[in-house]
Amino acid sequence: MAMDVVDYEILGSDMQYVEIELDPGEAAVGEAGAMMYMQDGIEMDTVFGDGAQQGGFFGKLLGAGKRLLTGESLFTTVFHNEGQGKRRVAFAAPYPGRIIPVHLPDVGGTLICQKDSFLCAAKGVALGIAFQKKLGVGLFGGEGFIMQKLEGDGLVFVHAGGMLMERTLQPGQRLRVDTGCVVAFQPTVDFDIQYVGKIKSALFGGEGLFFANLVGPGKIWLQSLPLSRLANRIVLSSTVAGGRSAEQGSMVGGLALGGLLGDDE
Amino acid sequence: MTTFRGRLFGPGLPGGGAEATARWLGDRLEVAAGNREWSAAVEQVEVAGFNGERLRADFRHPAEDGEADFAFFVDQPEARIAFAAGAPAAIAAQLQGTSRAHRKTARRSRLGLVVLGSILLLPFIALGVFLARPDALAAWVVDRIPPEQEAKLGDLVLAQTQARMKLSDSGATADAVRTIGERLTSGTRLRYRWFVADRPEINAFAAPGGVVVVFRGLIRAAETPEEVAGVMAHEVAHAELRHGLRAMVKGLGLRALLSVALGDLAGSGLEHAVADLTELEFSREAEREADAHGLKRMLAARIDPQGMVRFFERLAKEDERGLPAFLSTHPATGERLETLRREASAAKVDATPLGLDWAAVKRD
Numbered sequence: 001m002a003m004d005v006v007d008y009e010i011l012g013s014d015m016q017y018v019e020i021e022l023d024p025g026e027a028a029v030g031e032a033g034a035m036m037y038m039q040d041g042i043e044m045d046t047v048f049g050d051g052a053q054q055g056g057f058f059g060k061l062l063g064a065g066k067r068l069l070t071g072e073s074l075f076t077t078v079f080h081n082e083g084q085g086k087r088r089v090a091f092a093a094p095y096p097g098r099i100i101p102v103h104l105p106d107v108g109g110t111l112i113c114q115k116d117s118f119l120c121a122a123k124g125v126a127l128g129i130a131f132q133k134k135l136g137v138g139l140f141g142g143e144g145f146i147m148q149k150l151e152g153d154g155l156v157f158v159h160a161g162g163m164l165m166e167r168t169l170q171p172g173q174r175l176r177v178d179t180g181c182v183v184a185f186q187p188t189v190d191f192d193i194q195y196v197g198k199i200k201s202a203l204f205g206g207e208g209l210f211f212a213n214l215v216g217p218g219k220i221w222l223q224s225l226p227l228s229r230l231a232n233r234i235v236l237s238s239t240v241a242g243g244r245s246a247e248q249g250s251m252v253g254g255l256a257l258g259g260l261l262g263d264d265e
Numbered sequence: 266m267t268t269f270r271g272r273l274f275g276p277g278l279p280g281g282g283a284e285a286t287a288r289w290l291g292d293r294l295e296v297a298a299g300n301r302e303w304s305a306a307v308e309q310v311e312v313a314g315f316n317g318e319r320l321r322a323d324f325r326h327p328a329e330d331g332e333a334d335f336a337f338f339v340d341q342p343e344a345r346i347a348f349a350a351g352a353p354a355a356i357a358a359q360l361q362g363t364s365r366a367h368r369k370t371a372r373r374s375r376l377g378l379v380v381l382g383s384i385l386l387l388p389f390i391a392l393g394v395f396l397a398r399p400d401a402l403a404a405w406v407v408d409r410i411p412p413e414q415e416a417k418l419g420d421l422v423l424a425q426t427q428a429r430m431k432l433s434d435s436g437a438t439a440d441a442v443r444t445i446g447e448r449l450t451s452g453t454r455l456r457y458r459w460f461v462a463d464r465p466e467i468n469a470f471a472a473p474g475g476v477v478v479v480f481r482g483l484i485r486a487a488e489t490p491e492e493v494a495g496v497m498a499h500e501v502a503h504a505e506l507r508h509g510l511r512a513m514v515k516g517l518g519l520r521a522l523l524s525v526a527l528g529d530l531a532g533s534g535l536e537h538a539v540a541d542l543t544e545l546e547f548s549r550e551a552e553r554e555a556d557a558h559g560l561k562r563m564l565a566a567r568i569d570p571q572g573m574v575r576f577f578e579r580l581a582k583e584d585e586r587g588l589p590a591f592l593s594t595h596p597a598t599g600e601r602l603e604t605l606r607r608e609a610s611a612a613k614v615d616a617t618p619l620g621l622d623w624a625a626v627k628r629d
Contacts, residue, residue, distance in 0.1 A: 108282060171275060
């Protein structure tokens with residue numbers, strides 16, 4: 001299936017969005033709710049599934065069901081350029097982090113990524129699921145049993161929290177990663193878990209019981225701040241949610257009514 | 266020799282690997298990517314990558330700075346077949362091993378998922394079994410509760426009842442209740458405690474562990490002590506047959522199973538269940554059982570069963586609309602009365618009067 005070749009520009013530093021330029025007749029698919037703005041001449045069309053299946057009703061239903069499993073919406077939105085010249089449409093990341101473009105042919109046409117991390121793609125990219133068959137990895141690998149599989153030969157944009165880093169592993173090269181920090185990897189990469197090794201580290205090291213163990217060759221993408229970690233910190237420091245508010249020691253903070261009278265809101 | 270497609274990784278190649286074609290040439294694998302070529306003996310073949318879905322052939326080959334490791338991945342089914350078909354003997358043996366290992370992994374993964382699924386489904390299965398056979402299960406559990414535990418539960422009920430109403434265990438009324446009760450429960454394994462509650466309702470209850478409470482309203486409404494004995498026999502039967510315990514086990518079990526199945530561990534308190542004990546509504550089966558057992562006890566204690574029948578009849582007639590609490594919590598009154606009347610008149614008994622100064626008791 002011919003993919004649409006798109007030009008793009010990623011804007012912003014820590015809260016990014018990506019602007020995609022579509023030639024007349026070209027289209028892009030976006031995660032429902034990710035669209036930020038679109039220029040005149042771009043038409044929006046909501047399709048069942050991922051807009052890539054050519055099959056009948058059941059094919060579409062299957063695709064949609066898979067999308068539901070990965071935590072995405074049943075529908076995707078397709079943005080066509082029905083105008084005369086080049087038009088732009090922008091997709092924004094839902095939380096602080098980076099957007100990375102991945103050119104699928106560079107990774108052999110398939111990318112396995114964290115569920116929920118898909119932001120947008122050139123039309124024709126198939127969004128499927130990759131079921132984690134190693135039980136231990138599914139339970140303790142930090143990514144769960146269900147991951148997303150992006151297939152095609154166009155551009156996809158993946159988003160994750162914090163800094164996103166691309167690393168290349170040589171054949172046999174190994175990298176141990178904190179569970180939950182693996183955003184995406186090429187399917188040639190071996191993804192397994194490894195016990196931290198010492199009982200003292202397991203209990204008090206604060207890294208959990210297992211590392212994600214990635215063995216090359218291939219490209220991997222890591223995030224520095226998984227959303228769940230950020231959310232935990234926010235809840236911990238929110239008095240409303242039952243956490244402790246750490247006053248910063250400034251006069252204003254100390255004299256504020258909440259600080260003086262306690263937190264009986 | 267057929268060529269097959271794959272992906273080659275190694276020094277001097279893009280990080281994401283390069284599209285390559287390969288073919289076997291004797292013992293050596295010839296790989297071409299772009300305009301470069303490699304030819305080397307494959308050292309080993311393994312399943313590799315995500316879920317072990319690919320085959321990886323490792324070989325060493327001279328690169329810019331000495332010998333380096335290269336990895337050639339085969340992914341597509343037709344490529345795998347071509348790869349296996351042309352492989353030299355040593356590699357073919359390894360391939361056999363990998364496919365066996367792969368099948369083993371797949372089997373283990375399936376088994377693991379089944380186990381995991383059953384663990385997740387277990388509370389629901391338990392809940393289903395429980396809902397299908399609640400009485401049998403509750404009876405099974407109750408049979409394993411020792412009388413000492415039951416007595417402790419009785420203490421709890423007593424403490425909770427005392428918090429809600431004034432109970433007395435001395436005075437003419439309490440003595441009369443004890444006299445009747447002890448005659449009804451001679452030879453029991455339970456340690457009974459008899460109380461009178463200062464409440465106007467016509468009611469009585471027996472909690473697990475042998476706590477029996479008779480309301481003063483019941484004493485006032487009864488014309489003879491035999492009538493009170495009838496009600497008490499019924500309540501004692503509930504205690505002897507452990508109906509309260511059974512209902513509690515059922516309720517607690519259901520609540521516990523529900524909280525495990527639905528993941529809500531709050532609000533599964535024992536205290537709440539104990540509080541409910543005094544206001545338990547038993548099933549029709551339990552009521553019928555208690556009627557029969559109570560009648561048996563009355564006959565054994567040589568108390569005239571006609572007192573029980575008369576009392577029920579009068580109460581039902583007197584107040585057709587607002588039935589007294591004792592009767593209203595008991596379903597199908599008409600049918601039960603009929604059974605009771607029939608069985609009481611069929612029974613041959615040479616009754617011994619209870620020998621209580623009932624007028625004095627009522628004045629207390």
